[in-house]
Amino acid sequence: MFPPCLNGWGSDAMNEVLINPLVPLPVILLAGAICALLLAFALWRGLSGVWLRALASACVLSAMANPSLQRETREPLNDIVIVALDQSASQDIADRSTQATQALDVIVTAVQARPSTDLRVIDVPDSADDQGTKLMSSLSQILAEEPRARVAGIVAITDGVVHDLSVTPDFPAPFHVLLTGRAQDWDRKLTVQDAPAFAILGEEVLLGLRLDDVGAVPNAVANGRAVLDIAIDGGAPRRFEVPVGEDLQLPVTLPHGGMNVLQFSTPELDGELTARNNTSVVQINGVRDRLRVLLVSGEPHAGERTWRNLLKSDSSVDLVHFTILRPPEKQDGVPIDELSLIAFPTRELFLEKIDEFDLIIFDRYKRRGILPTAYIDSIRTYVEQGGAVLIAAGPDFASAVSIYRSPLADVLPARPTARVIEQGYLPQVSELGAKHPVTRGLTGANKGGQPPTWGRWFRQIEVEAERGQVVMTGVDDQPLLVLDRAGEGRVAQLASDQAWLWDRGFEGGGPQLELLRRLAHWMMKEPELEEETLTAEQDGDTLVITRRTLSDDVSDVFVTTPDGAEQTITLSEVAPGQFEAVLEVDEMGLYRLSDGKIDAVKAIGPAAPREFADTIATPDLLAPAVEKTQGGIVPIIDDVPRLRDVRVGRPASGRGWIGLTPRGAYQTTDVVLTSLVPAWLFLLLAAGLSVAAWLREGRRA
Template sequence: MNGASDILFDPLLPWPAVWAACALSLAFVALGLWRGLRGWWLRALAAAALLVAIANPSFQVEDRAPLTDIVLLVVDRTASQQIADRAEQTDAAVERITAAVAALPDTELRTVTLRDGADNAGSLAMTALSELLAEEPRGRIAGAILVSDGQVHDVERAPDLPAPLHLLLTGHDTDWDRRLMVRNAPSFAIVGEQLTLTLRIEDSGAVPEEVAQSGLAQLAIAIDGGEPMPFTVPVGQDLELPLTLPHGGMNVVQIEVAATEGELTERNNAAVVQINGVRDRLRVLLVSGEPHAGERTWRNLLKSDSSVDLVHFTILRPPEKQDGVPVTELSLIAFPTRELFLEKVDEFDLIIFDRYKRRGILPMIYLENVVSYVERGGAVLVAAGPDFAGAESIYRSPLAEALPAAPSARVLEQGYRPQITDTGHKHPVTEGLEALAPPPEDGAEGPGWGRWFRLVDLLPESGQTVMSGPDDRPLLILDRVGEGRVALLASDHAWLWSRGFEGGGPQLELLRRLAHWMMKEPELEEEALTASAEGLDVTLTRRTLGEAPGPVEVTAPDGSSRLVELREASPGLFMGQFTGPETGLYRLAQDELSGVVALGPAAPREFEETIASGAPLADAVDAHRGGTLRIEEGLPAIRQVREGRSAAGRGWIGITPREAYRTADVTVIPLVAPLLFLLMAIGLTLGAWLREGRR
């Protein structure tokens, strides 16, 4: 415990009045001296006594307890600090600093460990230092030390320290690295149309001469974990990469540069870009046969969607119609059937046959070409009417090779509500359709949508029956043919739903799902393995029409694998969850299905600049008279230096002792009694008057 004393003044009047009284007293004393008054000195003593009484001095004694100085230490443990031997260098520096500070008298160490910033924020060392500084008394801070590679991302938040700031730099002078940068990547792109990714490969640091002279790198590109496509590209130049998305929905593009011997890390040699594929326009060919009440419903339904380009081929005057009107008098334009069904059939995304029957309008070779179109990846929807069960049925044509069911020649004319089959509850085309309708008012089973009154009896041959009619007869059958898809609707009464009959039904939603399923949209695949990520938490989704699937094998970026069990969330839908230990591309595999999911940013900020450098913090270190020292050159000693002097040198760094203290007790003793001094002033004044009066 130390003591300190001081004289304090607590004037009875404001200080300006005290100083004015001093000046006035001095003037009066000077006047008396000038006039030769014998009692001038008594007057001076009286004024002094009066001024001391007004100043009211006191003697203060403090008992002070000295406080220790505090050194702040920020230890960077972010991802870039795990490269090469930087973690070992950091451990050695922390151990040396801890021992050196402990050896200093009256000095303590406060340490904070820095981890990767949230949302790819990088190394927030200055934020961590500011928070640590805010927790301690500013008057006790003797210095701050940062153990890092120098690549911090919040330099603008450097605090105003009352003491030196030092940087102990990890890494080596000989470090060099190669990294891949994605300069431009769209979030959305049109399926089938070419897009451009802008890439760049850069070398930094002490690049070996043979690597610099080569100037080339091996680049591999893969989509959705498929077979990589290799390229040889130049280093240090912007690369325009043309790319075409193969499907709608999320496309995961993985770009990777082959590792080069001696480079610092391979973590920045790869990038993952997620691009959502969208379709520009859905081109639909609607082929109508005999006019009926639902024909205009199909047309209006398709025309109401601005994303649909509709070509409607309808037969208004079949060949057998003999009404005596000369052909030259007809206002009909010949339809370009050859161009549509032979030359440009592959340009359509979907072909709909609505109650079409053979009339000699379309030659058999045209229908054969439609079958080939399906096998090459096209889509056909057949909405069957009564003619589908007759002798002129479209089934009795080459198109039968692609249809999943044959007509039994029976047509049922009775009211019924379409039902979702057990398979339909699992299939994404019809899953949950019942939830779009209220329960039936008559208490019957099934959804509460309106009835249909016609059904063409079918004999299924392939595919999945997802909707049924009376007596569980097939109503909607879906099938895959070659690379394409086919849907067969065994009724022409779907238009009743769009007219709102008995409450209507989800015709628009059913058609939308059918079209998207035929376009092979990933979210409507009946056998699919997908994943969605939020941070490092991944949700796996497995759709299947079969039995419960087994666990999913997940392969991490480092090559390690694990099994994730799935649980049934709804019929045909199984889900599982896991948390990834690190960012990167994870591969999924279950039976014959596979997929990928990317965790974290396309290019982690921690690996944008991997070469250790003191340049980012140079201004902050210089402003606080600190120093930057490389750990590879030797761990520094810690000295105490006076405030205002340079605090760093070769092999050492300095801290400034603050000599802070805590006041334990204060004693104040008044030096004057104002009343006594006032009486003294009166007495001295009286004495001066008497002395001057006797003369």
Template sequence: MTGSVILDPLVPEILLWIAAGVAALFVIYAAVRRMPGWWLRGLAAIALLAGIANPSLQREDRDALTDIIVAVVDESASQRISDRPDQTEAALARLQAEVDAQDNTELHVTRLGDAEGDGGTLLMTAVAEALAEEPTARVAGIVTITDGRLHDIERAPETLPAPLHTILTGHEDDWDRRLIVKNAPSFAIIGEPVELTLRIEDQGAAPGVASVPLTIAIDGGAPMEFDVPVNQDLPLPITLDHGGTNVLQFETPTAEGELTDRNNAAVLQMNGVRDRLRVLLVSGEPHPGERTWRNLLKSDSSVDLVHFTILRPPDKQDGVPVDELSLIAFPTRELFLEKIDEFDLIIFDRYRRRGILPGLYLDNIRDYVENGGALLVSSGSEYASADSLFRSSLESVIPGAPTARVYEQGFTPELSDLGQRHPVTEGLEMATGEDAPGWGRWFRQIEVEAPEGSQVLMEGIDELPLLVLNRVGEGRVALMASDQIWLWNRGYEGGGPQLELLRRLAHWMMKEPELEEEALWVEPTGLTMRVIRRTLSEEVNDVTVTHPDGTETVLGLEEVSPGRFATTWEAPEIGLYRLSDGEEETVIALGPSAPREFEQTIASGDALAPLVEGTRGGTFVADDGAIDLREVRPGRPASGRGWMGFIPRGAYLTADITVTPVLPAWLFLLVAGSLVVGAWLREGRR
């Protein structure tokens, strides 16, 4: 119960003050003139003014409110390593016990998780939001339980209503090792070295080793191991050997005693581009399809095409003197002996053996394929003759033995069962558009027998092989058992997807990863993964996903189209994920491989120190155990050895208010009149 006097003037307040001034002048005048009753007149003026002011006595019934200590508990990813969760909970329990021991005080706890994406620890944002939910007049103290690694110090409130204290988790002997990839380009030219910069950095109480092992793997291939220095920038030249996406994995093994391995690995996706795709096209004779091949290859500005057409074979005898011929001699020695390895793809278009290419040169082409080269044979009727290119040393690499039979009749090329699943021809039936009438017919097919192990993707008359692929050694070979694809290019009977087919065919022969028959990859959208498995098999294994923290999740896949199995999965956090189905493996980094939370993992109060010192609070170590809670006055130091202070607020809630007049107005008037009469009598007696 508290009381106070309040005024409720009967006239405007300005008039009351004017009256008080006039009365004061009269009283002063009377005192100066030494009138005998001046002091009685002064008292009468005061009584009259008091009656006009209408004073009342106000009494309040108050309910005391508790003081609030706000605790913000950091539960971000860096706070979940080592034994920090246990330290955090123990520190919070000790703080709760200290608050419970205080009179009229309560603890309000706010827990902070990981920010969306790679936002890191938004500790100051959490503090500001927690304070916004509490009455400022009741906040007696603020405590953060954290490792001190925050990423929003600029969002700290301009003023804090109470002392800020920090309880740091972690240990004095903590240390961690981090792998950093610097200045990594997003693409590189195939075959040309590009330089990355790596750095392996030790933080905290590290053991002080001079070098550590580093493992590098490209596209899941055999890992390469190196011994690299610590705390030094390491220039690393990388040469990509194929186009498309190249996945580079860098990893250093987890050392005994380090805080976490979440920042020991990095994944870099680099797009390989070809500076120039060198193609050698040899046409055995002029024919309508020759222009089609040339136009298709020249339509791509990145293709460097060398094209020769044999217009005058050696066996041609027409009596024209050699010195009068304007034909360019076929530079067979230069192309097939000296510079054959410079070509990415060799195409034989309706070529027949006429003695132009000796057996030694054909042997070089065979070796070129076995060592990783690519050969495409587009065959006409000559392929079924005795002069067939198959009847040479190339027999061991060309995936189709001619039977000497040639069909000269109309047929529509169709995809085989395997072709509907193979990435070269998958979905080609829709390549001309959903409203297209279908593929146009061809009118010549050479009967061939595909060897065991080859892949028949397209079929023609009586389901005979039309497009056959095969792997030979390290290289790849394709055979088109017809020379009629040019009809599609002319749009005959609606044409067909010749451009898309030949593009995919060339990319498969160039070993582009997106055209591999067996592949496992991930298409990420934020934290959502679409896991895709492409295979020529009818069934696939489940995919095991290894999380950044080492836990595993098994995903089942469903067939979404011929040869494609997929599923969608929501990842719980950003970081590096490894996927495997026992046959194929891949890695994917959602966000950075090492999130912002793991750039700095050693606990430190340096970032929070200016805020803590600005409120005269303190920084404490969770390992030190219990911390006493004491009351302090505003402006005084709020921390000391083993204790933290809070400011008692004395906040209350008014339950009831009673207002009672000090005296009735008539009584004030009576007192004033009595004093005036007394003054008159005093003066009259004199």
């Protein structure tokens, strides 16, 4: 393509003289050298017709070079103006979207009024995976699709907060920024600087937080203090007053195992741009360092070893096993202070350090005076204050020395009737147990009227459930496994001492390990085994809302989206005790859920997306790219600049205007090549000049 034609628009012609040799160039050069030698010889001899011979040689060489006239027909091409409209989430703050739309209308009208100019408008939406505003990536893509020689200018309508400056393209024309926002804008933002992915229960972890006021902060706000609310799992928040503009180290102790959702927020103040960055959510998985279990065996029996092996098989369990080998009623003359093989620290375990245990198991224990009433009462208090007790009942539970005849009866949900049933039966999951997380979906459980596939047990202590939840039954649908809450703690009663038959594989065995692990985790208040829960999990672009309950139906769930909008979701039963619904989500941030009884929160991406990390409009980030092209950055709150033509290399912005550089690009539609002088005419001239030289030299002779 030849240099641009700058003499007007419309079809144009370009003429140019070219050399179109008839023979290869080396032949012409060789012929020229021979002619030069002959002319030099003629001059040496003093021939009078040397100048005629020189003209004849020039005609011969010109004929061989074949000078031609090239005529091109060119079609001018329109200039291209690119306008990028930032439609990221930060542009929805205040009236920025309105400002941007009005500026776009003005620029579009101005470009369309220009002759021979095409307009390209591109939208720059939120990027996926919270990557922020990808303005430069969008411009690089469209510049790769358009002829760079036709681009007369690039205009970006944005708040200036761009997150892909590392891929800034080499702009072929002036790059201008029309800046949205206002000079008096200010905002308060909350940032979590450091948070672990998991933490040990009972141990403090430090979270790094920071509150900052940015922009044109009013004097009434700039007092250096702010309110910080902290809530866990959507519960009632605790309020603190913290300094602004300083790094904070917040000690946190997780309340339970599993996922803990910690929400930090500061109230929205009058005049600040947005409250979207006033909240931050941290999800920390709570794990137990060690599970401390106290196993109290009333007497040696076949199932004792099973309990011990089960607990010792888990490396995360610290087991203290207290076994009564020789009861005091055995009259063999052994002093009572020698009944244990070693001195057992009963007072230390049951009074002083009982709170250090996560679970206490009584396996066929009966009152024999080994543990005084004060110790049993200490265990009752331990349960009411958040501890967990599991009773594996043997025949003694139905006798007068039953542990039920102690202060522990206040927290036990089932009362013994004094009857011991000795017959084979299949333990079954009750209708309520089919909904309870401890027994729901147990391997081999009865389902749809079909009996369970596990082995039989042969002893059951008859009990009457006065409260709690009967999740398994035995003979004649009598309560076999009863779960209950007592104060802040939890209690489980297993009305049989023959669970060990499953461990031994009798008649195919059964899911003893699975059942007892679920029991332990439920008693440890693990969230995944709570019977009344409301949870939400992200699945691609959807949010799967799950409500577990022991009721037959559930209420609608009210969902509050990150932008404050509310939706009502109706759940459907997908399994006994489990109701679900799927919600399409198209916005990152914090979703709040409530059914009137249980509240929950779910963070899709960060609670405050990257678009809201910096909300103050700024020219600073794009200034280097603008200056490199001699463009301009113009706030559009007052007025949109007019367009003006400027020459390449001249400043392209000024007061109230921004410049475009007309490119004068064209495409060649036709080329005609014509010889300037026919070759025969050159040869005829050469012959004539040669004859004239011979005649002139002949007369002189």
